[in-house]
Amino acid sequence: MSNQAELDDYKQQIADWYSRRSSNYDNGDWHPRIAHRLVEYAQLRSGQQVLDIATGTGLVAIEAAQIVGDEGKVIGIDISTGMLEQARRKVKELQLSNVEFHLADAEALSFPANSFDCVFCSSALIWMSDLLASLRLWHHFLKPGGLLGFHAFADRAFVGGVVARKVLAKYGVSLLFNQPTGNVEKCRNLLQTAGFKAIDIQSEEDSSYISLEQAKGIWSNGLYPVPGQFPNPLLQLSPEKLAQARSEFDAELEALQTEQGIWNDITIFYAFGRKAA
Numbered sequence: 001m002s003n004q005a006e007l008d009d010y011k012q013q014i015a016d017w018y019s020r021r022s023s024n025y026d027n028g029d030w031h032p033r034i035a036h037r038l039v040e041y042a043q044l045r046s047g048q049q050v051l052d053i054a055t056g057t058g059l060v061a062i063e064a065a066q067i068v069g070d071e072g073k074v075i076g077i078d079i080s081t082g083m084l085e086q087a088r089r090k091v092k093e094l095q096l097s098n099v100e101f102h103l104a105d106a107e108a109l110s111f112p113a114n115s116f117d118c119v120f121c122s123s124a125l126i127w128m129s130d131l132l133a134s135l136r137l138w139h140h141f142l143k144p145g146g147l148l149g150f151h152a153f154a155d156r157a158f159v160g161g162v163v164a165r166k167v168l169a170k171y172g173v174s175l176l177f178n179q180p181t182g183n184v185e186k187c188r189n190l191l192q193t194a195g196f197k198a199i200d201i202q203s204e205e206d207s208s209y210i211s212l213e214q215a216k217g218i219w220s221n222g223l224y225p226v227p228g229q230f231p232n233p234l235l236q237l238s239p240e241k242l243a244q245a246r247s248e249f250d251a252e253l254e255a256l257q258t259e260q261g262i263w264n265d266i267t268i269f270y271a272f273g274r275k276a277a
């Protein structure tokens, strides 16, 4: 596999954005915890071949590599050079020889059919331009009986995102965010339509109170680039309308504040399906 990816403007924007964030992506236990749960649910075995789609800093790939051992192999792919640099640095530190990383677009991969026992996509499915086509492509790479697992957030997750969607809808701006995978049925339908069998979706909650600052952070940190939408739909708004929407967003969040902070629902789905045996 060549270490080059031809990216359209949407994907280049995502790649650059994650590269800018790459050095502190692993800070805190949030991403590692989700990656760990996804791997844990998959019950990998020694000797298996694993593909980690949109591997980022390699959280899933590295844990998988430690489980499948020297008899097995893990390939992680991502479009962000910065994220892959972090992944490679960690693998070197851990002296793992059964995992490799490639710069590649998850929607334009060309592995032979029936190559992997397990394909993962953690915290990244909604970044794909075409979720269904992506799942179909990844299904093709699985061996018969092989397992695909992705992680996604519910549509009600992240209070800042929910309030931003609601406010912006009044301005004629529709943000998708987690809508395509926003509930168990949507995850199930995607997997079923892409040809997966034995579908199993685990729902978990990681909700807590957060500060007003954190809740507001999504506007400045999270709205650019927007998953599945390019160009960013906010660019439709004039600077005046945008400022007006921003102050409504701030006011709505301030109204939700309690002594403990703002309740932030984080419902997480761990969705799995198998290729027919």
Ligand SMILES: C[S@@+](CC[C@H](N)C(=O)[O-])C[C@H]1O[C@@H](n2cnc3c(N)ncnc32)[C@H](O)[C@@H]1O
Binding pocket: 011, 014, 015, 018, 031, 035, 053, 054, 055, 056, 057, 058, 059, 060, 077, 078, 079, 080, 083, 104, 105, 106, 107, 121, 122, 123, 124, 127, 128
């Ligand atoms: C939230 S991070 C998740 C990283 C990792 N899977 C994890 O669980 O920590 C999303 C990742 O998706 C990658 N990504 C987005 N679109 C992609 C695509 N079309 N192909 C490959 N990687 C992609 C980004 O570069 C970023 O590293």
